Amino acid sequence: MNVKDRIAEVVESALRSAAADGVLGPVDLPSAKIEYPREEKHGDYSTPVALESARVLKKSPLEIGAVLKPYIERSELADSVEVVKPGFINIFLSPEFLFSRMEDVLGEGDSYGRQAKPIPRRVNIEFVSANPTGPLNIVSARAAAVGDTLANLLEACGDIVEREFYVNDFGNQVILLGRSVLCRYRELEGIEMEFPEDGYHGEYVRDIAAHIRDNYEREVNAIASEEALIDFMAGRAVEYNVSGQKRDLERFNVNFQRWFRESVLHADESVEETLRTLVELGVIYEEEGKKVFRSTDFGDDKDRVVVRDDGRPTYLLADISYHRNKKERGYDLIVDIWGPDHHGYISRLAGAMKALGCPDEAFRVLIAQQVNLVMDGEMVKMSKRLGRFSTMRELIDEIGIDVARYFFIMRSMESHLDFDLALAKRQSSENPVFYLQYAHARICSIFREAEKRGFAYDAAGRDASRLRNPEALALLKLLARFPEEIADAAAAFEPHRIASFLMRLAQAYHRFYTEHRVLAEDQVEANSNLALCDCVRIVMKNGLGLLGVSAPEKM
Numbered sequence: 339m340n341v342k343d344r345i346a347e348v349v350e351s352a353l354r355s356a357a358a359d360g361v362l363g364p365v366d367l368p369s370a371k372i373e374y375p376r377e378e379k380h381g382d383y384s385t386p387v388a389l390e391s392a393r394v395l396k397k398s399p400l401e402i403g404a405v406l407k408p409y410i411e412r413s414e415l416a417d418s419v420e421v422v423k424p425g426f427i428n429i430f431l432s433p434e435f436l437f438s439r440m441e442d443v444l445g446e447g448d449s450y451g452r453q454a455k456p457i458p459r460r461v462n463i464e465f466v467s468a469n470p471t472g473p474l475n476i477v478s479a480r481a482a483a484v485g486d487t488l489a490n491l492l493e494a495c496g497d498i499v500e501r502e503f504y505v506n507d508f509g510n511q512v513i514l515l516g517r518s519v520l521c522r523y524r525e526l527e528g529i530e531m532e533f534p535e536d537g538y539h540g541e542y543v544r545d546i547a548a549h550i551r552d553n554y555e556r557e558v559n560a561i562a563s564e565e566a567l568i569d570f571m572a573g574r575a576v577e578y579n580v581s582g583q584k585r586d587l588e589r590f591n592v593n594f595q596r597w598f599r600e601s602v603l604h605a606d607e608s609v610e611e612t613l614r615t616l617v618e619l620g621v622i623y624e625e626e627g628k629k630v631f632r633s634t635d636f637g638d639d640k641d642r643v644v645v646r647d648d649g650r651p652t653y654l655l656a657d658i659s660y661h662r663n664k665k666e667r668g669y670d671l672i673v674d675i676w677g678p679d680h681h682g683y684i685s686r687l688a689g690a691m692k693a694l695g696c697p698d699e700a701f702r703v704l705i706a707q708q709v710n711l712v713m714d715g716e717m718v719k720m721s722k723r724l725g726r727f728s729t730m731r732e733l734i735d736e737i738g739i740d741v742a743r744y745f746f747i748m749r750s751m752e753s754h755l756d757f758d759l760a761l762a763k764r765q766s767s768e769n770p771v772f773y774l775q776y777a778h779a780r781i782c783s784i785f786r787e788a789e790k791r792g793f794a795y796d797a798a799g800r801d802a803s804r805l806r807n808p809e810a811l812a813l814l815k816l817l818a819r820f821p822e823e824i825a826d827a828a829a830a831f832e833p834h835r836i837a838s839f840l841m842r843l844a845q846a847y848h849r850f851y852t853e854h855r856v857l858a859e860d861q862v863e864a865n866s867n868l869a870l871c872d873c874v875r876i877v878m879k880n881g882l883g884l885l886g887v888s889a890p891e892k893m
Contacts, residue, residue, distance in 0.1 A: 399425020
């Protein structure tokens with residue numbers, strides 16, 4: 339149980355004890371909400387329970403707070419409790435409790451911050467899912483970093499998570515890719531051919547054509563039909579691009595357990611079966627030869643066509659079929675991370691999931707907003723079709739995996755991100771990744787120096803009273819909060835919270851290091867300082883690991 343949950347338990351116990359003693363009414367009250375005060379002077383934790391229960395208990399919030407104060411102060415967690423207007427109860431953690439948390443950090447090591455669940459949720463998280471028409475760009479890279487980190491957080495909270503990539507290998511874009519590759523293939527053979535006006539112009543299309551000529555020339559020569567040749571080129575191009583996407587993602591420390599192809603849904607008639615199911619549920623009607631989903635019944639601004647008047651299914655029907663497949667796999671939670679400009683699509687797909695019997699809380703769509711790559715103060719325009727884009731691969735080559743992942747994660751995914759390439763390449767404290775990794779490396783260097791001096795570090799030889807200074811206590815409070823930071827970030831689907839927490843931890847550590855001589859002459863003081871440093875090292879390493887960022891021992 340993390341500290342926040344323990345404090346909630348203490349507050350609820352105080353309410354029950356006060357009721358048992360007859361000083362508060364024995365009424366059903368809501369669970370105690372525990373918050374972080376905006377300013378340190380207002381405590382380490384705060385609860386508005388007195389405000390929220392005033393009407394039921396028919397007392398003023400300040401009266402209720404005054405009644406609860408002594409009950410809360412009985413807990414070993416609390417050093418002191420304040421009741422302030424208009425009725426907040428502010429709780430200050432006791433140093434002794436914070437010292438006891440060091441045992442948890444040192445004892446659990448790499449596992450500190452993680453929790454087990456008696457009944458884990460099965461979670462499916464689908465992210466990136468870029469069209470297989472070219473290499474992954476930096477928008478996909480952001481989705482990859484955010485999605486994988488969110489999956490790490492859910493796993494750290496005890497859930498069983500399956501990462502999934504949806505391959506859109508069906509439809510006009512794939513046919514257009516096949517036509518583009520065929521043109522480049524014929525150019526390699528010296529045959530001039532008019533290139534599709536809306537085709538894919540990138541240099542990578544020439545690479546695909548060369549790959550097909552080198553590996554499939556005999557098969558190509560055996561195909562007589564132009565349409566069949568385009569299909570063949572499209573199939574080999576998709577295979578080529580998906581293989582490249584897999585390699586790039588694996589290099590980025592992102593590994594998907596499932597690669598689901600849209601073409602399978604059409605081949606096994608899942609799309610048609612989904613339509614029949616929707617018709618049976620009464621959420622489809624016909625209009626001007628089209629079949630239309632009643633998405634306005636589920637909060638959409640208008641109903642949506644799922645089958646065109648020529649009988650072809652729309653992308654929406656395929657997406658509904660895909661998500662019906664996910665639902666039937668029995669997940670407790672289905673999470674999608676989509677790219678920018680997809681907000682309007684959420685309500686129609688969420689409505690379809692609801693029509694299919696999926697509870698609202700079991701399906702969640704997150705939006706990873708646009709990334710602007712800034713080079714020399716200018717935005718780089720990206721377009722797969724025109725061949726002007728910066729790929730994930732190029733970005734990793736330029737700045738490395740650690741920096742790329744952290745920069746994509748450090749801001750809320752719902753915020754537009756200007757990716758400052760100059761800052762990312764800077765190896766100084768201005769670069770947040772360098773700053774965090776340096777904190778970890780600095781601690782490792784202290785232990786190497788201790789060993790060099792012949793100092794035998796023994797965590798059991800520490801004395802908690804040596805850590806009552808403001809800088810050490812500030813560190814201890816952050817260390818104690820790490821498990822709940824993970825839980826809160828996972829519950830809110832906000833991986834950037836961990837990046838922010840690690841920055842606060844690194845800043846607090848650098849302040850401690852500046853103010854205190856870690857390897858003090860006094861052996862007990864040195865052991866106490868080293869034990870605290872070791873706790874910071876463990877949490878920093880564990881936190882960076884959740885972000886998919888390395889924790890170097892030397893820099």
